[in-house]
Every structure is written in structure tokens, then in C-alpha cells.
Amino acid sequence: MQVFKAFFRILYKNKASLLMYIVIYLGITLIVSNAMQEDGKTEFSGISLDIGLRNEDKGYLGKSLEKYLESGNQLMDVPKKKEDLQDAMYYQEMDYVLLIPEDFTEKFKEGEWEGSLEGTMVPGSSSAYLVEQEIQGFLKTVSMYLKAGCSTEQASAWSLRDMEQKPKVRFLENGSSQELPSGFYYFQYIPYVFLIMMILGVGASMKSFQDKDLAARNKCSSMSFLKQNLQIFLGCMVYMMIVYLVFMVMAWVAVREYMFTFRGFLNAANAFLFAVCSLSVSWFAVQFAKNTAALTILSNVFGLGFSFLGGVFVSLDFMGESARKLAKFIPSYWYVAANQEIQKVASFAEGGKVYQSFLIVLMFSLAFFSAGLLANRMKVKSK
Amino acid sequence: MGKKVVEIENLVKRYKELIALDHLNLAVEEGEIFGLLGPNGSGKTTAINCILALLYFDKGSVKVFGKEMQPDSYEIKRQIGVVLQNVAVFEELTVQENIDYFCGLYIQDKMVRKKYVEEAMVFSGLEEFRKFYPKKLSGGLLRRLNIACGIAHKPKLIIMDEPTVAVDPQSRNRILEGIQMLNKEGAAIIYTSHYMEEVEQICSRIAILDKGRCVASGTKEELKSMIKMGEKIHMEVMNLLPFQIAEIKELRHVYQVEYQDGMLEICCSGGKHNLVHILDYFNSREIGFGRVYSELPTLNDVFLEITGKKLRDSAETA
Structure with a gap:
């Protein structure tokens, strides 16, 4: 498992930037989640002039x-x-x-x-x-x-x-975003951090293995090319699972009660599928990165681009019709759509639209993986 | 005649319209250091890539250890070590981790691998730098690491493509000594370089490639005997006139005379007493001269005479 071990050694060298993203993400998510919750609990009081x-x-x-x-x-x-x-x-x-x-x-x-x-x-x-x-x-x-x-x-x-008679003021529950659980906000921003972490993590390792001279040296070795690629693939999958599990453990700590509901389960499944999709996007993105600096730029392009256009940071409700139509060609849109839909369903049986979004995210994973393969093939041929 | 380690027959490799290898024939025998010389774009690296099955070729055959070399000839590859022209190591791994990684692609046994990695580090003088990352290494150390990664698994055939490019004389000397040591331990080595003195110093047999063909091959002595030049004489002479240069050209065995900045260079073909004849001419014409020295042709002279002095500024195709 030489290639597999080297894959993780390279990843380990980039641990600082990856950890930084986890910490920033956690901080922002928890702050936003708490802020939204506090808004919902605001009490009425008179003012003195x-x-x-x-x-x-x-x-x-x-x-x-x-x-x-x-x-x-x-x-x-x-x-x-x-x-x-x-x-x-x-x-x-x-x-x-x-x-x-x-x-x-x-x-x-x-x-x-x-x-x-x-x-x-x-x-x-x-x-x-x-x-x-x-x-x-x-x-x-x-x-x-x-x-x-x-x-x-x-x-x-x-x-x-x-x-002197004071009126009693009670806020009406009007179904606004204020009633959404903190679990919703925890999962809402996951596409951004998953995309960044996959592109930076997997990308950095794959970039090294794709280096022209290193690839030639690896091909000269007595380990079969297929075996080497399988070990890299295994490395990618293990890394993806580690990232996913880290975020699920954090979810278990931050929104424990929510995670034990059927909605929590659906959110976890949604996040898993998006982790797979992010991995595919990273495989696609790495084909266009000439070096690590380019990889950082691409991680921001894909991370921020998909997040803004897909409605991760700005609610889909605020988007115009044309923007929403365009967003449908981005996997994060379907992730967000599933995330919102999950809050509306009352049981697994009602999750038709949720499962539909899951399927579309999965299709996007396949599309990006295939596009990455094609780009890789063209790159190898041009060399 | 030793057993053939590499056998190339009628190898043809085209890049669209460009013929990189044109019916190339080469043979490398067991226990020799085989020098592969040629100007830029002559097909050296293409030939090496074909030997390593990194490139598909259009025609001909490449046999390594008597078997046809294919991309999936992993048993053959197990016995080959490669030191490529560019340093190919992981920036993110330390010196020791890099050597261990490449050795591990060939050697599965952990204990054996550990021993081999240690030996490779000692061999290349990298023990003190085992925890260093490549970025922290000097050019010479980096080249030594590149070599250590290629030879750690103790291959029987080592292919080195310009392993001493851009290193200082001390590191170069160390690398050359190492290559000779590997050869003494039984490895056959294919060595390409632009440094003629290196090739002359370590190679037992040399092939000169030009335009994808092997234009000459043999030992140093054999190659030197192939060219016209038998002796080169240098003289310090002030104010030599054109008719005098023409007269020198007419002397016996002299076939080329160049005069520049007070320095006269006379190329003579094989024959005895060339220097005596030239000095006699100078004395008879009462032409004063300073230092005089004579030298036998070098590999550089052989190379330039065979491949010509015209600049090869086209892109390296191989």
C-alpha cells in the first residue's frame, strides 16, 4: 500500500489549511445557527422615553x-x-x-x-x-x-x-425561517466546506501523482498501473469518508437531538451524497490545475461559485427566476433543495422530492467524474 | 561478449511528421556502462522511453533481459532502475520517505526495504538529510536523492538520463563515483549526458545518436579512431599572415588550420612527427612563437566531427 500511504502523507502535509477550514466552518455555522435561534425567542417589551x-x-x-x-x-x-x-x-x-x-x-x-x-x-x-x-x-x-x-x-x-392595563403580546408562528431547527443551518453550509476540503485535500495529493515526471517514474516501477490507481482511488474514498465522518461527529455534538430524528438521518444522507459529488468535482477540477496555487484558486471558484449560485449562502427564495433556472445545473442547488424539502416532510415516506434531489446529486457526481476522465484522457494524449 | 541486457532492433518512432527514431539499432551488454550521446533532439530520451515502455513505438523491437518489453512487463521492470532527466520526487515527502516510497514500489518485504533504503541513503550520502524535505536540499543533493530513489531496490539495469545536469563539480564527482560503484556491483548502466568528459570518464562503450539514428558506436578508442583527427596542436603566434596560414595548411597530415586572437589551432590526421614538421616550418620562416602543446582527440572532437558543428536549436523532441 505504498501509494495509499504516500497519498495520505501528502494530505497530512496540507493538514493546516484543511483544519483551518473545519474550524472556520464550525465557527460560522454555530454562530449563524445560534443567531437564528435567538431571533425566534425574542420577547416583547415596552420602551421608556x-x-x-x-x-x-x-x-x-x-x-x-x-x-x-x-x-x-x-x-x-x-x-x-x-x-x-x-x-x-x-x-x-x-x-x-x-x-x-x-x-x-x-x-x-x-x-x-x-x-x-x-x-x-x-x-x-x-x-x-x-x-x-x-x-x-x-x-x-x-x-x-x-x-x-x-x-x-x-x-x-x-x-x-x-x-395601566398592559396588553399581552404573543408572536404568531407564521412558518417563517425562524422556526427552522439549528440542524438545518448546520447542514445548509456543508457544500461549501466539502467542496473546498475535497479540492484542496484530494487535489493536492492527486496533483503530485499526476506530475509528469513522477507519473513516469511510477509507470516504470514493477507495481501495476491499475494497482497504483486503485490505491489512489481508495485513498480518495477514505479521505472523503474521514471528512464526512468528522462533520457527522461534529453534528452529533452540535445538534445531537436533531441528528436522532428522521430529518437528521435524511440530512446525513444528503451530506454523504454531496461528499461523493464534491469528490467528483475535485477530480474534475484537478485536471485543470497546473500547480497547488491554481488548485487553491479552483477550490475557491468551485466552492464559492457553487455555494452562491446554488443557494447555500443566499436563500433560493431571494433568487430571480433566471438565476434559479441556471442554478439547477449546479449540484449544490439540489443539495439545498433537498435540505429545505427535508424540513417540510413528516416521514420517510413523504420524501419523494428529497429522494429525487438525492438522485440528481448522484447524477452530477457521475457527470463530473466522467468529465474528469475525459479531461484527463485529453491531457495525457496531448503530452 | 557478454549477455545482452538491452537489445533494440530497427526501432522507429514518429511524432506525426517528425521521425524521432529512424531504424535504431543498439545493444547493451551485461556489466557495462553504456553511454548514449547525441545533440538535442537526436532521440536519446525517446529511445530511453521506448526501452522503459513509456512510449509506444511504430516499428521494431525492444528486448530487455532477452524478453520483449511491454507496458505490463512488471517482472522485467522489477530489475530496472530509472533516474530521469528531471528530478522526480514528492515535494511533500522527506528524503527517507521518498526513497522508501520508490523502493516500496518494487520491494514488498518491509525489513528488506528498510535495509535497502538505508543503504541507498549511505550510497548517495544523504544520511544526514533523511528528515529534510526536497525543497530544503541543494541542487546536488536533490540530484543524489533522484538517483537514490532510482537505485534503492538494487536493479540489474539502471537507466540514467542526464543525472548530473546543473550540479557542482563536487556533487558530480560523487555521482560519477557512485555510478562506477553500482557498475562494479554488477549493474549494467545506460547513461546519457551532454558532458563529454563524464561519458569519457565512466563509459565502457558509447553510441552516438543523430537524427534518430546510431551514427557511431564502440569504445572510446574505437570512436576516436573513426574520425579524421589524429592530433591537435595549439601554438601561441603573433601576427601570422594569411599566406603563412595557407602554407601551414599545405604541410603533411595537416587538414585544418584556425587562427584567432594569436592562437593557432592545427588539426592533423594520423601520422608521426606532425609537431616536428610544424616547428621546422616556423623555424625556416623565422616566425616567433610562444607556448606549444599537442593533444590527442577527445570524445568532444569525435562528437563534433560526427554530428557537425551546426547549432541544434530545434526543440528537444525526445
Whole structure:
């Protein structure tokens, strides 16, 4: 097994870059996965605003309004000088400034309160509109009680009581991406890292064996050419399995519960088929790489190209119709399609579309392998 | 006459319109170092590639150890060691790993292989560099590694295609000594090089290839006797006139005279007392001269006379 051992020795020399990709991938996947999960758990909470208030009202209503605003916001004294007030507004020390005139209660009783309150706000400030809504809401409630025949004191007290009632907010489950399990995100980005790792790993080793002089020397040896090629093929398969298993073990650690569901199983199968496909792509890509530097470039071309066009990084939903049509000629599209479809099925029996995508990925593997063979044949002939 | 190790008969190899080997006939015998000489594009490397079954040929036959050589003649290949023109080692493997890898393609037994690898490292003086990667080796060490990878499995026939290209004199000397040692241990060696003095130093028999044909072959002495030149005389002479050069050309056995920068080069065909006749001429004409020395033809002279002095600037086809 000389060739097999040499294959892995060469691979081992490239361990640093391969490990780097694993670490980067894991980091990004876990961060994205957690971020998506946190978004789904976000709770509703009210906000407190900074309100500058000068209450000159001698009646009861001004005090009630002040008490109401104080209950949910931060009240501040309004500077006496106009310049100081402008500075406070400019530096957003206050969201809103409210001046309650001395005859406010009287005017309110007479129904002439519209325009009697002086409110100042920073133009375009959404917070200020919230304050205005709060004021309007309170005053309308008071007005309603007054019209019903209540005294000002009573209307104010009841309005305060009513307005203290806080609504309960519950987010509706609308089937958006927020409900997707973290396992989905773990598997979503696998095409990129598989393509890079296969092209860089397998490619580096195969590139060495395909070197014109080394190949000639190997052919001169007493080990049959078929035996040598079989050992290289075995090396590729073992490497692919190692990469696959490493990612499955990491999946078992990162999203353990998900992995023991039927969806986890389907995702694992999807990833395995894509690993096979990545191996074929790497065999194809290595035929066009003149050296290791070219191999790095090709790994990025295939890794990033397939990932962006196939909908790995950008959801297929955001793609235009023509882009989606084009993406269908890329294996990562079918991987992503299967990954999304897996989340919609409830059992193995419902996975028709998933299995269809599996089959297409497998066909792509065969296509790339055949194209690689053809390119290799042409290269050998040209030499 | 020894047993034939390699036998090439009427070998023809074409690259489309170009005839790389034109009915080539060669035979290498057991225990000899066989030098293969020829200008660029003469077909040396093509011939070697045909011997190794790396190339299909159009006509003729190649026998190695008495058997037809085929791409799947693994039993024959087991007894052949190859040192190709370009260094062919894995950049990612250390010196020891490289030798072990290539030795392992022939030797399955781990213990035997370990011993052979060690011996190859000692032979090529690479013991101190066993953990080094090829990138860290100098040109000479790299060439020695290339040789060690080719001979570690103790082959009976070693084919070396310009193994000393671009190495310093010390490394070259070491390599040549090594080749002679391998030959003494019983290996037949086919050696190609552009360095005539190397070939003259180590080869017991030489073949000169030109345009895909073997234009001359034999021992050094046999080759030298094939050419017109018997002696070359050099003289330091100041201000030699054209009519005097013409007179020298008329002297007995002189067939070529060249005068440049005060240095006169006179080529004489075989015959005795050539130098005496020339010195007599100079004395009789009272022409002053400085240093004088005479030399016998070298392999370089043989090569240039047989293949001509015209530049071969076409691409190496083989």
C-alpha cells in the first residue's frame, strides 16, 4: 500500500489549511445557527422615553397626565432658556418636550383642549410620535369618562387605572425561517466546506501523482498501473469518508437531538451524497490545475461559485427566476433543495422530492467524474 | 561478449511528421556502462522511453533481459532502475520517505526495504538529510536523492538520463563515483549526458545518436579512431599572415588550420612527427612563437566531427 500511504502523507502535509477550514466552518455555522435561534425567542417589551415636562396647570387633569406619563417614561425638567432647550433636543437628551398651560383643565372641560398642549419634538423622531400617541390615548379616555358624566377627578383616576392595563403580546408562528431547527443551518453550509476540503485535500495529493515526471517514474516501477490507481482511488474514498465522518461527529455534538430524528438521518444522507459529488468535482477540477496555487484558486471558484449560485449562502427564495433556472445545473442547488424539502416532510415516506434531489446529486457526481476522465484522457494524449 | 541486457532492433518512432527514431539499432551488454550521446533532439530520451515502455513505438523491437518489453512487463521492470532527466520526487515527502516510497514500489518485504533504503541513503550520502524535505536540499543533493530513489531496490539495469545536469563539480564527482560503484556491483548502466568528459570518464562503450539514428558506436578508442583527427596542436603566434596560414595548411597530415586572437589551432590526421614538421616550418620562416602543446582527440572532437558543428536549436523532441 505504498501509494495509499504516500497519498495520505501528502494530505497530512496540507493538514493546516484543511483544519483551518473545519474550524472556520464550525465557527460560522454555530454562530449563524445560534443567531437564528435567538431571533425566534425574542420577547416583547415596552420602551421608556425621555420627556421634558413643564406642568403649569392649576387643575387636576394636568397632574393626572403628568402621573400617567411618569408611569412609563422618564420625566425631566424643561430648561428655562430657549437655547438650552434646543441643545437638549439636538443632543437627543429628550425625545419630547411637553408644556401644559395653566388653564388646561378648564379648557379641557369645555371641550377646547385641542391645540392647548404645546409639544415639541425632533423632526422625524419615531419616539416622539409614541409620546403623542400616549398623550392622545390618555386624554381621549378622560374625555370619554367626562362625556359619560364623571367628574374630572373621577375621570382622571379611572383613565389612569385603565391605561395601566398592559396588553399581552404573543408572536404568531407564521412558518417563517425562524422556526427552522439549528440542524438545518448546520447542514445548509456543508457544500461549501466539502467542496473546498475535497479540492484542496484530494487535489493536492492527486496533483503530485499526476506530475509528469513522477507519473513516469511510477509507470516504470514493477507495481501495476491499475494497482497504483486503485490505491489512489481508495485513498480518495477514505479521505472523503474521514471528512464526512468528522462533520457527522461534529453534528452529533452540535445538534445531537436533531441528528436522532428522521430529518437528521435524511440530512446525513444528503451530506454523504454531496461528499461523493464534491469528490467528483475535485477530480474534475484537478485536471485543470497546473500547480497547488491554481488548485487553491479552483477550490475557491468551485466552492464559492457553487455555494452562491446554488443557494447555500443566499436563500433560493431571494433568487430571480433566471438565476434559479441556471442554478439547477449546479449540484449544490439540489443539495439545498433537498435540505429545505427535508424540513417540510413528516416521514420517510413523504420524501419523494428529497429522494429525487438525492438522485440528481448522484447524477452530477457521475457527470463530473466522467468529465474528469475525459479531461484527463485529453491531457495525457496531448503530452 | 557478454549477455545482452538491452537489445533494440530497427526501432522507429514518429511524432506525426517528425521521425524521432529512424531504424535504431543498439545493444547493451551485461556489466557495462553504456553511454548514449547525441545533440538535442537526436532521440536519446525517446529511445530511453521506448526501452522503459513509456512510449509506444511504430516499428521494431525492444528486448530487455532477452524478453520483449511491454507496458505490463512488471517482472522485467522489477530489475530496472530509472533516474530521469528531471528530478522526480514528492515535494511533500522527506528524503527517507521518498526513497522508501520508490523502493516500496518494487520491494514488498518491509525489513528488506528498510535495509535497502538505508543503504541507498549511505550510497548517495544523504544520511544526514533523511528528515529534510526536497525543497530544503541543494541542487546536488536533490540530484543524489533522484538517483537514490532510482537505485534503492538494487536493479540489474539502471537507466540514467542526464543525472548530473546543473550540479557542482563536487556533487558530480560523487555521482560519477557512485555510478562506477553500482557498475562494479554488477549493474549494467545506460547513461546519457551532454558532458563529454563524464561519458569519457565512466563509459565502457558509447553510441552516438543523430537524427534518430546510431551514427557511431564502440569504445572510446574505437570512436576516436573513426574520425579524421589524429592530433591537435595549439601554438601561441603573433601576427601570422594569411599566406603563412595557407602554407601551414599545405604541410603533411595537416587538414585544418584556425587562427584567432594569436592562437593557432592545427588539426592533423594520423601520422608521426606532425609537431616536428610544424616547428621546422616556423623555424625556416623565422616566425616567433610562444607556448606549444599537442593533444590527442577527445570524445568532444569525435562528437563534433560526427554530428557537425551546426547549432541544434530545434526543440528537444525526445
